[in-house]
Amino acid sequence: MMLKSLSAARNPWRYPAGRFLTLAIVGAFALSACSGPGAAPSEATPKEFSCDTQAASDADASLTFFTAAGTAEYAQSLSDAFMKEYPKITVKLQTEADNNYNTVLPRLLASDNPPDLAIPNDLIGAVKDGLVTNLDACAAKFEWEKEIPSSALAAGRVSEGGIGSGSLYQGGGASGPLVGVFYNRELAERIGLDKIPTTVDEFETALKSAKDAGVTPIVASNADGLTGHLFNLLLGTYMGPQDLLNVVWRTPDATLDSPEAKEATAVLEKWADAGYFNADANAINQDASYGQFAAGQGLFLVSGTWVTQSLPESFDGKYGIFPFPAKDASSPQVSMTNNQLAMSIASRSKSKEAAALFLDFLSTPEAAAVASDAGYPSALNTTAGAEVTLDQKIDEQIQAGYATIAADNGFDNWLNNATPEVNTKMTEQLQSLLAGRTDANSMVNALQATYAASRDK
Structure with missing residues (x-):
């Protein structure tokens, strides 16, 4: 993977091939190319977008960037870096609670005053409803296919066959979070945890050891449903990543009604029954769970690397992260990710040209550095293949953990x-x-009943 400098966006010079290659980024999106057919989109964009940005960089413009609250600090840093390069373009954030983001975004995109930039997780639905702009012209103009791995771009392509091929509706760079298990280093040492759990059985042993020692095994927030991070990790671990992706991407015959999905859910039920979660999990939101974890009130917190931006500085060095363990020694380790450096332009945006410049900025080293600082493994990092250990610094664990998932x-x-x-x-x-x-x-x-009733709307 090659990332261009800002000057490279305006001339043919490129970094040497492979200089910034990372298996993590390629692995994150290799799955997208093999998805099956899905719901047929019917684009309703008023007219084809030519991506003529020549005058946009020198004209006053204002962009609205819609983001989930959990990534707002990262989005602001990214916007600040963009405005430094394009001082005449102002970027304003519009934030929404993490658990409401997916529900609110389609209504905003369909409104008369939509955000210019957003990351629609239901990309098929957004394309089908004509809510996002076809970016094929931008891909050609900025030569994204030379800059960004095809496997990364595939996650933003939609056709009658679903996601993975066809026209491009999400553009930008390629970097994303690692979702895994954060741990309190002091409490891990107290219960005798001396190596990374690599199987679900080993992880469950650590949970029991914590409970027996009077330590809350997992701090969770479920007033906002964010125990869903752990649930999704279990689903991917037991179903296999491709089967879960097929459900998310709404491919034909994809279903949750499987023994594997029920086995994964049964594990979560068993852990709840065993008292492995904080007693107030259903009553607190994510901020409160971060506070409990940082205060040493629990051994583990299951979340994504965006958490590093929310934990107090006084807690730095006192926690780490490892990938969620595999089902068994012969199974892959699994995690969720998304392309946090790729987004869509609203079809009703009044500043599409300026928004296109923002998308192209996302494939620069400056943008990748912002992602890295926010805890998202960056394409500028070359530590792919490294092993995750308990004594590593957290930035090393994040990169090595991302590479571990990619290798599997x-x-x-x-x-x-x-x-x-x-x-x-x-x-x-x-x-x-x-x-x-x-x-x-x-x-x-x-x-499954909800999924079956809503997947083809």
């Missing part, structure tokens, strides 16, 4: 990105499961 071809996506209705239902079901009001089979059946 284990990246997938969040189930709640399948449809807005699934997102809402999953939060409801997770709260019921932790409260003991439902069981694994009933939860999967409810999610």
Whole structure:
């Protein structure tokens, strides 16, 4: 993978081939090229976008960047770096709670005053409803196919066959978060955790050891449904990453009604019944869970590397992260990721040319550096293949963990990105499961029913 400098965006010079290659980025999106058919989109963009940005860099313009609250600090840093390069273009953030983002975004994109830039997780639906701009002209103009791996671009392509081929609707660079298991170093030492758990059984042993030592095994927030990170990790681990991706991308015959999905959910139910979560999990949101974790009130926190921007500086050096363990020694390690340096332009945006400059900026080293500082593995990093150990610094663990997942071809996506209705239902079901009001089979059946009813809307 090659990342261009800002000057390279305006001349043919490129870095030497492979200089900034990372297996992590390639692995994250290699799965997208092999997805099956999905819902047929019917683009309703008023007219083809020519991506004529020649005058946009020197003209006053204002962009609105819609982002989830959990990534707002990163989005602001990215916007600041862009405005430094294009001082006449102002970027303003519009934020929404993480658990509401998928539900709110389609309505905003369909409004008369939509955000110019956003990351629609339901890209098929956004294309089908004509909410996002066809970026083929931008891809040609900025030569993105020479800059960005085809496997990364594939995640932003939509055709009648679904995601993975066809016209481009998300553009930019290629970098994303690692979702895994954060741990408190002091508490890990107290319970005798002396190596990274690499299987679910080993992880469960650590959970039991913490519980027996009077330490809360997992600090979770479930008022906002963010136990969903752990649930999605379990789904991908037991179903396999491709089967989960097929559900998220709504490929024909994709289903949650499988023994593997129910086995994954049963593991979560067992851990809840064993008291492995904080007692107030259903009552607190993510900020409160971060506070508990940083205060030493729990051994593990299951989340993404955006958390590094929210934990207090006084906690720096006192925590680490490792990839979620594999089902067994012969199975891959799995994680969710998305292309945090790729986004869409609203079809009703009044500043498409300036927005296109923002997308092209995303494939520069300056933008990749912002991603790296925000805890997202960057294409500028070359540590792919490194082993994750408990004594590494967290930035080393993030890069090595990302590479571990990539080596196993284990990246997938969040189930709640399948449809807005699934997102809402999953939060409801997770709260019921932790409260003991439902069981694994009933939860999967409810999610499958919601998925089947909403996937082709």
